[in-house]
Each structure stands twice: as C-alpha cells, then as structure tokens.
Amino acid sequence: MDSKILFLDIKHLSSRFAAAYAGQTAESGSVIKSAGISPALLSEELIAACGEKDLLSEPSVSLKEIESEQFDLVVNIGSEAAAKSPLLSGIPAVVNWNLEEPSDCDSGSWMEFTKNLRVYVEDFFRHGSFNALLRQHICLEN
Numbered sequence: 472m473d474s475k476i477l478f479l480d481i482k483h484l485s486s487r488f489a490a491a492y493a494g495q496t497a498e499s500g501s502v503i504k505s506a507g508i509s510p511a512l513l514s515e516e517l518i519a520a521c522g523e524k525d526l527l528s529e530p531s532v533s534l535k536e537i538e539s540e541q542f543d544l545v546v547n548i549g550s551e552a553a554a555k556s557p558l559l560s561g562i563p564a565v566v567n568w569n570l571e572e573p574s575d576c577d578s579g580s581w582m583e584f585t586k587n588l589r590v591y592v593e594d595f596f597r598h599g600s601f602n603a604l605l606r607q608h609i610c611l612e613n
Contacts, residue, residue, distance in 0.1 A: 473500040475541065477563070479556055480548040483507025483531040485572050488585050489548060492592040504542075506532040508555050516576045546595075548572075548588070566595075 476493065478486040486505035493503045510531035534557075541561035546568060547553040553567035568591055573580035 474543045475502040477542045477545045478505040483510040496596045506534045
C-alpha cells in the first residue's frame with residue numbers, strides 16, 4: 472500500500488534516524504520524510520556522539536518547508552514535538568512516541584537512544600500498527 476509518512480521532532484535529529492530506519496523496514500512504494508519543528512544547527516560534537524556523520528550532514532528540513540504536503544501518517548518523536556505539532560493538511564493519522572533524545576553529547580546515550588528508536592520503527596511496521604493506522608486514515612477520508 473503506497474503511503475506518505477512524516478517523522479517529526481523538534482531539531483530534525485531523531486526524525487532523520489527514524490526515517491532512515493523506516494526506509495529499511497517499510498514496504499516499497501512508501502514515501503518517507505523527516506523534519507524538525509524548529510531545526511537546529513547540529514554541533515560537530517553532537518554529530519560525533521550520534522555516530523552517523525553521513526546521515527546528519529544533509530541540511531536540516533523545517534516543517535515549514537513541507538507543511539503544505541499531504542501525509543498519510545505523522546510520527547511525532549518526543550513529548551515536545553507531540554505538543555507543538557500542528558494539524559497538517561489532509562488531516563493525517565498521528566502517532567506520538569514518548570522517546571526523548573539524550574540531552575548531552577554522550578555517545579553511549581545516543582547509541583542507546585538510536586537502538587530503542589530502531590526497535591520502535593521496526594515494530595511499528597512489522598507488527599501491523601502502521602497498516603492499521605493507514606487503513607483507518609483511508610477509511611476516514613472516504
């Protein structure tokens with residue numbers, strides 16, 4: 472089933488990881504994007520702690536840049552993103568994940584966080600939650 476998914480956080484950091492993991496797990500035909508509500512310039516120290524220089528070297532994407540696009544599903548990562556996420560056009564299904572990014576640049580904390588985030592993403596697609604939400608969204612559109 473073709474779908475358009477947005478992973479959203481505050482700084483456009485954890486959402487990049489989630490989108491990358493989803494790209495490895497979701498069905499082909501899915502369009503997966505990520506953005507930040509208030510993207511921040513990532514410090515070299517933080518990029519080093521995350522251990523994914525290639526993934527994080529791409530320019531940040533602000534929600535304002537893509538808010539006119541229609542998505543089938545929005546996944547808010549973290550309580551702040553869930554609280555600040557606006558209602559987007561097309562009224563997509565919304566999932567809030569209570570995963571908080573580490574507040575420091577400790578590589579061990581980031582490794583643990585990204586490991587947990589990968590599990591959330593993989594479980595979401597493999598155990599039927601994504602397909603159930605997508606079907607519900609399609610039914611509500613009709």
